Amino acid sequence: xxxxxxxxxxxxxPQRLAMEHVTSRWGTLVLIALLDRSYRFxxxxxxxxxxxxxxxxxxxxxxxxxxxxxxxxxPVIPPRxxxxxxxxxxxxxxxxxxxxxxxxxxxxxxxxARARYDAAKA
Numbered sequence: 001x002x003x004x005x006x007x008x009x010x011x012x013x014p015q016r017l018a019m020e021h022v023t024s025r026w027g028t029l030v031l032i033a034l035l036d037r038s039y040r041f042x043x044x045x046x047x048x049x050x051x052x053x054x055x056x057x058x059x060x061x062x063x064x065x066x067x068x069x070x071x072x073x074x075p076v077i078p079p080r081x082x083x084x085x086x087x088x089x090x091x092x093x094x095x096x097x098x099x100x101x102x103x104x105x106x107x108x109x110x111x112x113a114r115a116r117y118d119a120a121k122a
Contacts, residue, residue: 031093038084
């Protein structure tokens with residue numbers, strides 16, 4: 001696999017980096033939220049909940065750079081910026097939503113497995 005050299009000298013494969021962006025804590029929530037409709041920044045922040053402005057800004061910029069999110073800045077006063085998914089972003093968001101739904105459906109089994117594991121380790 002091709003490697004991308006990071007500033008600290010470590011090499012990271014591009015697929016892993018893209019995967020990290022899509023599956024990050026806030027990346028996942030942004031992608032799923034934008035599946036429903038486009039959002040302005042404040043609306044998206046409220047829809048996701050408990051995310052700082054800084055973290056949401058960084059997440060949106062990262063997803064925009066990866067071609068998953070489209071930022072539409074309208075030249076009006078006050079400024080209006082809308083965020084939506086690109087076709088690539090919609091494809092990724094569908095996959096992420098599928099995993100989120102699976103997790104929701106299988107949470108009881110996961111919790112039982114954790115309890116068995118913890119009991120065995122005690």
